[in-house]
Structures are given as structure tokens and as C-alpha cells.
Amino acid sequence: MAASTHVPRPLRVLVPEGNSTSAREAITILGLSGHHIEVCDPAPFCLVRFSRFVRKFHRCPGLRDDPAGFLAFVERLLATGQYDVLLPTHEQGFLFARVQERLRDRVGLALPDFASYRAAHSKAGFSRLLDRLSLPQPATRIVNSPSGLRDAIKFPSIVKTSVGTASRGIWFVRSSDDLDRALQDLNARGAFADEVLVQAFVPGAIEKAQAVFCRGELLGFHAYRQIAAGAGGGEAIKQSVARPQLRSHVAQIGRALGWHGALSVDCIMRDDGAAPLLIDCNPRLVEPMSAYLAGFDLVELLLRISVGEVPAMAGESRADVRTHLAMQALLGCASRGGTRRDIIRECWNLATGGGPYAGSAEELTPLRLDWISAVPLALIAMVLLAAPGRGVALARGGWGAHLLDIASIRMIESGEFR
Structure with missing residues (x-):
């Protein structure tokens, strides 16, 4: 494990979402370091609720659906003066970077200015930055219409929406049929209201x-x-x-x-x-x-x-x-068409440290360090054993209200959040 780089005293840390794998892992690290952790999330039984390290949970509005309500909720918590650090673990950083002048005197927060954050958050912005710095990337075209996409595509290619994290908004396009399906999805999402990237497959x-x-x-x-x-x-x-x-x-x-x-x-x-x-x-x-x-x-x-x-x-x-993430391994096995026998084999290898997990340490649900993390892992295993075909739907369940979309991004960029 990591050598200690402790700050002088345990800190009171507010984590503003609890349903991502990043938040779950950060909370384990914070807890092992002795910090006081509180979490806010709209889901009453989000992933971090199953951790012995979380001292208090606050149910809040969702970032995507109500960014103003989410911000007001966080600001009310900060107004109590009980927190040393606000630690964004996912896309809340976009909102906090936008309003950090309002937050700076209330809590410790490490974020760049909003223009820099926006450039890194946008796939199109990041691609332009790489061009400006002459750093290597796959051959990339940025388009904003279905016809532009058809003109830019060469098989095989990767098509990406400019906004998207947690592997959302990505299509591997190998053929005209794949392109038609991607265009259908992109139009349904309203993706061409923003920019879409076409990258050569490497x-x-x-x-x-x-x-x-x-x-x-x-x-x-x-x-x-x-x-x-x-x-x-x-x-x-x-x-x-x-x-x-x-x-x-x-x-x-x-x-x-x-x-x-x-x-x-x-x-x-x-x-x-x-x-x-x-x-x-x-x-x-x-x-x-x-x-x-x-x-x-x-x-x-x-x-x-x-x-x-x-x-x-x-x-x-x-x-x-x-290292490994047992929950991801089980969901991945099921989403790739794994049978009940395949899932049993995966469970056995994870439990015994066999097969590909030999010499590997668990990241997401470290049972020896945080026994209650066994609950969501066991539930996932039981559901998949009962119905292996539910793997894809369960994985998508993690794409929750802590993730932004084009509409919420536009709202945050508006004058209301200055």
C-alpha cells in the first residue's frame, strides 16, 4: 500500500457523489488515512453507502437533472463550516470550477480555472489542445452533422460524442451498418447539437x-x-x-x-x-x-x-x-454473453485468487478492509447467477445522476452560475 503523506490532522471531507467507482475507491483511501468522510448523492442506496468509512450521508438533488438545486444543497452544507475539503470525484468538478469564486472562502478545493477545466472535459477541446501542443493522437476529425460524419468516416473508426464519461457516447464503427446504428443513436441523443469526433482505429x-x-x-x-x-x-x-x-x-x-x-x-x-x-x-x-x-x-x-x-x-x-475490480469482472463476464457456468468460474477465481487474479489485489470492494463492501458485490453476483443476461443493464445502472449531459452543461455555462 501507499506510504503515508498525511496532512497534519485528520480532515473533514465532503465527497459530492457516491455512485461512481472513483468515489468508492477514494473513500476507501480517505478512510484508511483516518479522515472524516461525508457523502451526498441523490440515490439512497448508492455504492458508497456500503462502506464503514462513511460517517454521514446526505441525500441531495441530482447534478444532471438539477444542477442549481445540487449546488444550493452543497452550499448549505458548506455554510455550516464543518468541512475542510470538498473533493469532487466525478463531473461535479465542472460545476465547482464554474463557481469556485463562491466556494473558495468556505472550503479547500483544488480545481483549475473554468476555461482549462472545460478544455479537458470536452473531447473536442482536448483534441484541439493536443494539436496545439503537437502531442500524438489518432487521426481525428471533428464534425457537427450527420453528413459531416458520413464524409469523415473511414472503416474502422471510433466515433465519440464530445461530452461523455464512464465509456458513454463511444461507437466502434467497422461497416456501413455500424455507421447507421451510430447515427441513429447520435440523433436520438441530440449529439449534433454539440461536436462529434471521428478517430482512426489504432x-x-x-x-x-x-x-x-x-x-x-x-x-x-x-x-x-x-x-x-x-x-x-x-x-x-x-x-x-x-x-x-x-x-x-x-x-x-x-x-x-x-x-x-x-x-x-x-x-x-x-x-x-x-x-x-x-x-x-x-x-x-x-x-x-x-x-x-x-x-x-x-x-x-x-x-x-x-x-x-x-x-x-x-x-x-x-x-x-x-489489481482488479471484482464487480467489473463479473459484469464484464455477463455483458460479453457469459453463461451461469462462466460466472460461477469467475466467482471462484475471484474468491480463491486463481486464474488471472493470481497475485492481484481488489480495488473496489476490499472485503478485508471494509467488510460491508461485500453487500453490493454479493447482490451483483446473485443477480447475475439468476439472470446472466442482465449484465449490460446492471452496468448501465452506474451511469447515474452524477453524470452531465449537453443540457446540464449548457445550463452550467450560462450566466446563472457565474
Whole structure:
């Protein structure tokens, strides 16, 4: 596990959502470090409710459906003066970056200015940034109409909406039939009201990097490779890697944006061994337990930045540390058409540390550290054993009210939130 980088005292931390894997993992790390954790979320039985580390839960309006109500709720909590740090673990950072002048005197918060956050949050904005910095990415076209998409497409390609996280809004287009289905989905979502990206498909392994910055300076870095996919393109098994070239690229991005806080970047390590191609950016930490188990506590570093410290460069994690998410593994098995026998085999390997899980540590539901995390994992296993075909629907259940859409983004960008 990570070496301690404790701030001088336990902090009172407000986590403004509780249904993402990133929030669940951050709460484990915060709890192990002795911090007081409170969570607000619209779902009464969200994932983090099943943690011994959460001291208090507040049911709030949903960010996507009522961003003004969500912000007012958070501000009422902050007005009590009971919190040291507000720790956005998902897309709440978009809203908080927009109004951070209103929040700065009430609580510790590590976010860049809104223009920088918006550039990293938008896939089109990130692609333009990479062009400006001459950093490598797949061949990319940005379009805003169905006809523009048809003109830009070459098979195979990846089509992405400019807004989307948690693997939403991505289509692998191999044929005209795939393109027709993608266009149907894009039109149904109203995606052409914004921008749509068309990227050349490049074979290779998916790797991800997580970093913490202080006023544009990179302080901490962790990278890992996807060993096995879970549901919706997420990771079921990861392995930490040393990637000095990727670290250099991430540092360049953070400097260009004057980044303050957490930033994560996805890339493709090409089969031909050429330089990694950057494909996505998330203005937050994504599932930080991988770094923690590889010896580097990025969450604690982010807390120190949030309360105004300027730490010295802390370094990076160890390579070759394997971790997994049992829930993602089960959902991934079922969503790929796994039978009841396949799911039983997966459960056995997870319970015994066999097969691909040999030498691997659990990230999301660490039963030895947080016994109540067994509840959602057991429920998922029972549902899938009863009806393996429900894997895709269960995975989509995590795409909840903590995620933004085009309408809520436009609302937050309006004058009401200045």
C-alpha cells in the first residue's frame, strides 16, 4: 500500500457523489488515512453507502437533472463550516470550477480555472489542445452533422460524442451498418447539437495515467495498463507500468492548462512500439486505488493541494502491481454473453485468487478492509447467477445522476452560475 503523506490532522471531507467507482475507491483511501468522510448523492442506496468509512450521508438533488438545486444543497452544507475539503470525484468538478469564486472562502478545493477545466472535459477541446501542443493522437476529425460524419468516416473508426464519461457516447464503427446504428443513436441523443469526433482505429493496449498538479507543476504520477476489460470498456484487471514518455506528455498538458488538482489521461500503446497516442482526458482521479496499492497515495496529495499546501514533487508509483475490480469482472463476464457456468468460474477465481487474479489485489470492494463492501458485490453476483443476461443493464445502472449531459452543461455555462 501507499506510504503515508498525511496532512497534519485528520480532515473533514465532503465527497459530492457516491455512485461512481472513483468515489468508492477514494473513500476507501480517505478512510484508511483516518479522515472524516461525508457523502451526498441523490440515490439512497448508492455504492458508497456500503462502506464503514462513511460517517454521514446526505441525500441531495441530482447534478444532471438539477444542477442549481445540487449546488444550493452543497452550499448549505458548506455554510455550516464543518468541512475542510470538498473533493469532487466525478463531473461535479465542472460545476465547482464554474463557481469556485463562491466556494473558495468556505472550503479547500483544488480545481483549475473554468476555461482549462472545460478544455479537458470536452473531447473536442482536448483534441484541439493536443494539436496545439503537437502531442500524438489518432487521426481525428471533428464534425457537427450527420453528413459531416458520413464524409469523415473511414472503416474502422471510433466515433465519440464530445461530452461523455464512464465509456458513454463511444461507437466502434467497422461497416456501413455500424455507421447507421451510430447515427441513429447520435440523433436520438441530440449529439449534433454539440461536436462529434471521428478517430482512426489504432490497434494497441489501453493504458491510463493519473496525475496531481499544483499550479501547472506535476507533483505525482501513476500509470497502468488494462489487462482485462470489464463492463462498458472499464477495467476489470490492471497492472501498474512505468511510462516516462507518457509522464512527459501529461506534464506538458498540465503546464499548458495551468492545471491545479487531479487530471487523468487515456492512451493507446501501439502494437508497433511507436509513441503512445493520447485519446481521452478526465479532469479528475479515475479509480485511485490502483495507485494507492502501487505505493503512491494520490488522494492524500490532492488533499494537501486542496488545503493550500505546496508539496515538493512526490514522485510516482511502483510498476508491475496487479489489481482488479471484482464487480467489473463479473459484469464484464455477463455483458460479453457469459453463461451461469462462466460466472460461477469467475466467482471462484475471484474468491480463491486463481486464474488471472493470481497475485492481484481488489480495488473496489476490499472485503478485508471494509467488510460491508461485500453487500453490493454479493447482490451483483446473485443477480447475475439468476439472470446472466442482465449484465449490460446492471452496468448501465452506474451511469447515474452524477453524470452531465449537453443540457446540464449548457445550463452550467450560462450566466446563472457565474
